[in-house]
Amino acid sequence: MSNTIHDMGGMHGFGKVEPERDEPPFHAAWEGRVHALQRAMGAAELWTIDGGRASLETLPPVTYLSSSYYQRWFLGLEKRVVAFGLVGADELAAGRSLRPGKTLPRQVTQADAAKPPIRGNFERPTNTYARFKIGERVRTVNINPATHTRLPRYARDKEGVVEAIRGCHVYPDTAALDVHNENPQWLYTVVFTGQELWGPGSDPTIKVSIEAFEPYLLPA
Amino acid sequence: MADREHDHGHDHSELSDIQLRVRALETILTEKGYVDPAALDTLVESYETRIGPKVGAQIVARAWTDPQFKAALLKDATAAANGLGHISPVGSHLIAVENTPQTHNLVVCTLCSCYPWEVLGLPPVWYKSAPYRSRAVIDPRGVLGDFGLTLPPDTGIRIWDSTAETRFIVLPMRPAGTENWGEERLAEIVTRDCMIGTGLPQAESRK
Numbered sequence: 001m002s003n004t005i006h007d008m009g010g011m012h013g014f015g016k017v018e019p020e021r022d023e024p025p026f027h028a029a030w031e032g033r034v035h036a037l038q039r040a041m042g043a044a045e046l047w048t049i050d051g052g053r054a055s056l057e058t059l060p061p062v063t064y065l066s067s068s069y070y071q072r073w074f075l076g077l078e079k080r081v082v083a084f085g086l087v088g089a090d091e092l093a094a095g096r097s098l099r100p101g102k103t104l105p106r107q108v109t110q111a112d113a114a115k116p117p118i119r120g121n122f123e124r125p126t127n128t129y130a131r132f133k134i135g136e137r138v139r140t141v142n143i144n145p146a147t148h149t150r151l152p153r154y155a156r157d158k159e160g161v162v163e164a165i166r167g168c169h170v171y172p173d174t175a176a177l178d179v180h181n182e183n184p185q186w187l188y189t190v191v192f193t194g195q196e197l198w199g200p201g202s203d204p205t206i207k208v209s210i211e212a213f214e215p216y217l218l219p220a
Numbered sequence: 221m222a223d224r225e226h227d228h229g230h231d232h233s234e235l236s237d238i239q240l241r242v243r244a245l246e247t248i249l250t251e252k253g254y255v256d257p258a259a260l261d262t263l264v265e266s267y268e269t270r271i272g273p274k275v276g277a278q279i280v281a282r283a284w285t286d287p288q289f290k291a292a293l294l295k296d297a298t299a300a301a302n303g304l305g306h307i308s309p310v311g312s313h314l315i316a317v318e319n320t321p322q323t324h325n326l327v328v329c330t331l332c333s334c335y336p337w338e339v340l341g342l343p344p345v346w347y348k349s350a351p352y353r354s355r356a357v358i359d360p361r362g363v364l365g366d367f368g369l370t371l372p373p374d375t376g377i378r379i380w381d382s383t384a385e386t387r388f389i390v391l392p393m394r395p396a397g398t399e400n401w402g403e404e405r406l407a408e409i410v411t412r413d414c415m416i417g418t419g420l421p422q423a424e425s426r427k
Contacts, residue, residue, distance in 0.1 A: 009330030009357045009381065014350040017366040019413070023344045025267045030242040035342075036263035037246060040255045049385075053332055069333065069348045071238055078245060087248055095244035101252025108255070113262035117271065119311025119338065122385040150383045152330050154357065166313065166386055187384055198358055206377045208357050211384035 002149045005061040010154040010198065031070040038073050043112070044104040046084050049120075050176035054148040055079050124184035126168035130214070131186065136162045137220035138190060140212065148176035151216045155208075159220050160192040163209060171213055186214040272341035275307045276389055277410035279339060281403045283316075284394040294318060297389065301339065310338045311387075318391045319417075323376045326364075326417035327388045328356035334382035336389050340412055347416065357381060367418045390417045397423035 008014075026032040042052060055076035056064075064072060081087040091098050132138055142157040143149065150172045166187040174183040191209040194202035235243075249255045279301050283290040292300040297316040302309060314336055317325040329335065330353045335343040346352050355363050360377045364370070371377070380388045392414045398406060413419030 006331055008350055008354040009328075011350075011354040014354050017346050017349065017351045017355070017363055017418075019346050019367055019418070020344065025272075025342050026264070027345075028239075030239045032264035032268070033242050033246055033260065035267070036260040037242075037249065037255060039263055040260060041249070044254070056332065065350065069345065074238065074242055074245070078241070081245075081249070086254065087245075087252070091248050092244065095240075095247065097248050097251035101254055104254055108259050108263070110256060110259045110262055113259040113266070116308040117263075117266060117337070118309050119385075119387075121312040123312060150331065152381065152383060154330075155381075166384070169385060172384070187386070189386075191378075194358075203359075203361060203377075205374065206360055206379065208379040208381060210381045211386050213384070 002143075002145045002147065003153060004057045005064045006057040007153050009152045026070075034070045034074045034077070038077050039117075040108045040113075041077060041081065041086075043108045044106050046086075046105070046179065047080055048170070048172075048175045048179050049122075050148055050170075050172035051179065052076060052080070053172075054176040055083075057148065122170045123167040124170060124182060126184055126186075128168070128186070130165050130168075130188075132162045132165075132188060132214070132217060132219075134162055134165060138162055138188075138212075138217045139220045140190070140216050141218060143216075145173070147173065149173050151212065152210065154197055155192065155210050155212075158192050158196050160190040160196065160209075162188050162217075163191045164189040166211065169213070171215070173213070173215070188212050188214070188217065190217065267337075267342050271308060271338065273339075273410075273412035273415065274407070275341075276336070276339035276412070276415045277407040278307055278403075279304065279316075279389070280391055280410045280415065281407035283391055284398075284406055285403050290391075293391070308338060313386045314339065315386055315388050316391050317378070317380060317388055319393045321375070321393070323378050324371055324417065325378050325380060325388075325390045326356060326360050327380045327382060327390060328353060329382040330354070330357055331381075331383060334385075334387065336387035339389055340415055344412070364418060367413065369418065369420065390415050392419075392421050395421050395423040 056072050059075055082089055139159045140156055168184045169187045171183040171185040174181040189209050190212045191207050194206035250257055283293050293316045297314040298310050298312055319325055333343055333348040357379050360379055409421045411419050414421050
């Protein structure tokens with residue numbers, strides 16, 4: 001969902017940032033397991049990275065805020081394996097498998113796991129031209145879809161400048177809903193002044209950019 | 221026997237709800253043949269031992285000492301980093317943003333936790349926390365203050381909200397007093413926070 005608690009830019013009241021000295025990659029063994037389970041199940045490509053994000057964003061707000069990061073990953077993964085029919089709710093309750101598994105399209109073997117992890121490439125070939133040019137003034141759309149989007153609330157209906165064109169990329173708004181609907185769109189870095197985003201009281205020395213897909217933009 | 225039972229009960233009660241649920245899910249996914257626990261071990265280990273901010277620090281140190289590399293890095297950080305050869309491969313659309321006396325860069329993902337894993341490892345808890353995600357875009361000076369960092373009032377701050385599959389690494393300014401340092405020594409002062417924008421390299425902080 002779009003207007004959910006995950007979209008935090010500009011909110012007040014969460015307090016100070018608390019850096020931790022010499023922070024370990026995982027604070028408990030289970031965090032590492034969740035991290036690995038998520039990556040191993042993600043490799044099956046039954047859902048997209050955007051679909052995975054959407055499953056976290058749709059956690060109830062109180063759950064979202066009161067869970068640690070890897071707890072959220074776990075809750076999202078649990079939701080997804082049930083939604084995709086890979087695991088039954090009865091099996092989660094029983095804590096063990098009650099029937100044979102399905103065949104996954106892809107699985108992570110130990111040999112795969114030993115390779116250096118490398119991010120997928122989300123850029124896609126296109127025969128379209130980018131609608132906007134570097135330096136062009138644009139206005140972001142005012143949208144409030146009930147489904148996944150990567151246009152943060154604080155940057156909707158705001159005027160900014162195209163600073164870079166990043167190529168044509170998988171469109172999260174559709175790919176989150178359907179693994180087969182990549183619907184590639186041009187991606188831009190669009191920069192806004194602090195005052196445009198936060199009003200005249202903003203720190204005048206700040207500028208904020210978002211990575212904006214073309215459907216998020218209109219000519220200013 | 222009674223003692224054993226007691227011990228067993230004690231161990232059990234110390235396993236938290238989340239530990240039990242994660243263990244149960246892993247058991248189910250393993251029994252169904254979806255995951256291989258040995259592969260999971262290896263996935264965990266890669267981020268505990270191999271991938272971390274040292275990779276990014278090597279990239280920054282090279283950029284400080286090799287102007288051609290720096291130009292290539294700012295043009296296409298993925299290609300430049302992969303050209304280094306001795307570091308683990310870097311995925312697509314890594315973007316290096318350069319700090320200058322006029323502009324300080326700060327990277328955030330307000331929506332979740334997008335972060336350049338391959339060059340910085342896994343993001344720290346604070347990067348994924350509500351205070352950082354909410355405030356970085358509206359009150360960056362306050363956030364930097366939480367890290368003990370005060371920038372000159374006229375320095376511009378540019379915040380990069382990682383809202384897509386592009387990933388950002390900050391190229392900090394090389395501190396004064398490091399003119400005769402070699403690449404290896406320089407890499408030691410490039411902390412993870414320097415490459416997110418919540419820290420600055422310090423010539424005197426070398427251990």
